[in-house]
Amino acid sequence: MKCKTPSLNPLRIQPTQDRNERFEEEEVHEQPLSPVSRLFHEPGANVHIITIIGMKTLINPDVFKANLVHLLRKNHRFSSLQVLDKENGKMTWVPTQVNLDDHVAVPKLDPNMESGDKFVEDYISNLSKSHIDYSKPLWDIHILNTKTLDAHGTCVFRTHHSLGDGISLINLLLACSRKASDPEALPTLPGSNKSGRQVRLVTDLRSLFMVIWNTIVALVVFISTVLFDLKDTKTPVTGYAGMEGKPRRFVFTRVSFDDIKLVKKALDVKVNDVVLGVIKAGLYRYLNRRYGAIENNDNHVPEDIRLHATLSFNMRPSTMIDFSSTDTTRGHGALGNKIAYVLLPFSIKHNQDSLDYVREVKTDMERKKASIEPLCTSFIAHLVMKLFGTKFAGKMKHRVYANTTFSFSNVPGPQEQISFLGHEVNYIAPGCYGQPMGLMICVLSYGDKVTFSISVEEETIPDPQNLCDDLQQSLHLIKSSLVG
Template sequence: MAAIPALNPLKIRTNYTNGETIEGFKKGDIDHEQPLSPMSRLFHEPGSNVYIVGIIGLKTKIQPDIFKHNLVHTFLKNHRFSSLQVTNKQNGSMKWIPTHVNIDDHVFVAQIDPNMESSDKFVEDFISNLSRSPIESTKPLWDLHILDLKTSEAEGTCVFRFHHSLGDGVSLMNLLLSCTRKASDPKALPTLPGSIKKSGAADVSSFWSRFGVLWNSFVALVMFVSTILFLEDTKTPMKGSKGVEHRPRRFVIKNVSLDDIKLVKTAMNVTINDVVVGVTQAGFYRYLHRRYCEGDTENTNIPDNIRLRSTLFFNLRATTKIEDVTDTSRHGTWGNKIGYALHPFKIGPRKDPLDYVRDAKAVMDRKKASLEPLFTYFFANLVLKLFGMKVAGKLNHKVFYNTTLWFSNVPGPQEEISFFGHEVAYIAPSCYGQPNALMIHVVSYVDKLTFVISADEETIPNPHELCHDLEESLRIIKASVCSSGIMSKY
């Protein structure tokens, strides 16, 4: 394959004042600059300076030149990936300024230690080290790290890193998946289950359903305001301390059987999301029980009535269909269009393990029958307009810090896919920079479901044990389904 020609990189100051000439651009070029949206600007505020990490395991050896060639024709056609974010010193505003991109400044091939003890540990340490430093603002805020190293799950690993101001997880996941094709049909885009959804919609066909939506929304509003003002989660071994957003993270991946999740879903007549949340709730209790008992399995000091909540994110777009997203103006695909709800986890023992799933379904049904995600989205925008970026950033940080974790669950491709001609073994998105010690992101791919844990090791020094607790909780819940006899009804 012919070598990729190097593009001239642009050296540009990251601050400018009105009337200044930007190095490397003609005067007319500056007319094409665009301001960052308020939500994108918010992700540069202290406590909200978040990065999205996309880990992709591949089944074949990685060819870096093929990745570079294809990135030029995909990512770089999107102006967010070929523009700098430049700050105006006078008023603090930020604008997208187009720049000349040298692809070699964004794609890095990791140096492999030939004497490593474990390839899995090497990859894990490498990704953790990425969370120790930001991407320099002298170039577009994304990069790709290629680890051409065989692990227990893949023949090679790609790690994409994006600043959250480029877009939310749905935007960036769609961008990545638009670069993939079905392994069975190299010309076809992959498909996602439930490609059309009604964001924030609830069944309001009767008076009582309308009343239920209004009541659930009112309760959510009270809890949201209380969380801003004073309501903080219980100090548990999973709750981060102040400054946790500045500490490095450990990223751990655990794959489980999607068929096991579907078996429980069908038997209990619930959703996949209900099962995932129920398994997570059971896993949290197992983990906290072990941390509190400190080796004494007979006596535990785990507190009663633990308040442990997650910030549960919702996509507010009307569709999740994968399409060409190089054009950032199409269909509202781009931006940070996500709302969130505060989801409580009930931490405690259950005589029947299936009660974890039943409890999760009851809470999720209330969240679906409310306008909480829409409210939080519009509230953030309202505060931005009325009080400015600093106030919005502080309130955002207060809500996140007063809860215990971030939680996100999204469906992935239903069939095997290839990324720039490389067959994909797994997909594992996550984040770092948030003011919580823990994030759990759950994504499905073909016949597996992947739990991706992003943990502050100072708070959670053993994230692998938490992974084991999630896996064991699924095993126990599945076994309870199989032994209960409810499967015979279906």
């Protein structure tokens, strides 16, 4: 049944075609959007998440739809409208009936197309030109049954960021999946019992001083970026005003997880340090070419380039969300957006020893861990929203993105091969569009592979596949340096 909202100005609901195709959600009450979810509707922060899932077989749409019912039951947000009250600007979750045909697109494809990979890439890029219709819950799935280099069929899962962050959505995906080796068993995430907001233990006065000092330095940079328009050095990958409304190109590359673990163990660092070291080395190679290098060993990158990456930090006590909990707003049941942002300095320069890229990242990340920067930036964002409203907070967030060079997100994926909605998965490649920066890099581990997923604004980065190749080559050089 439809919920009446007399005090609101409800958006029009698309009529369903056949009652047998409807999913009737359990009765839930209307709830306001959280301030963070509301923030993702502001200009410059109106972000959509694209998750590309490559399947090992062709996708059966009927099987997909039948299994989608479980996804709707796991999260009421996927069966609720977001209704705006024009008088006070607030938005509310309003439960509604879901017609799966309104959310699942299965375009007819030319069996003789020249390149399935090019078609899929162009299709996803065209998706980034539009927003999901507000007259229905803000998600859709596109089934592309054409063979590509890495899959026999591709599922493109598009959600508005107000529905949840990367950790929330990957947990939802896993709740609708099973181990490929055991159809009755749920997949697991690595490090699911570890906190995403740990701060190095304060053991003495010196370590306490370091935490305070590192936090102050980080907040000075953050506040300067927001209030005083402190911008990164302009480079060939720097964005421009208004680019948040431009379409994106999504590409990805996969590397061996064992190679990353090998470097991790040899240098006594974290997996995230190796991943960011690879990105740092790869970005240097890419920029060096854009600045005019003919050979890779010719250094054309100007000195003292000042770049920052905007890192997303999980603020939950765990990477695992318990969907069996009746309270999905707190602790291990925390859905939605529970993230904070950290600005990580990225010095772009040539290192004779490729391992130095990882060592430098480790040093920078150690400073971040020996601080409470994520807690402070999260507190500042909530305080600004409370005192000055969502629109002002949206402008603040826009400035952070616009004044930094790229954003980075690292989401742990399933440790085993999985079957999602009845189909075995070969790869998962997440990304976003709608942010005011030219480059975003999302990293996700799955089984024995790590996927570097890159979303770019094409005028800024017209050759994203070259950047993928640079990341591949950088990991190879870093690994080779261990025995060199």
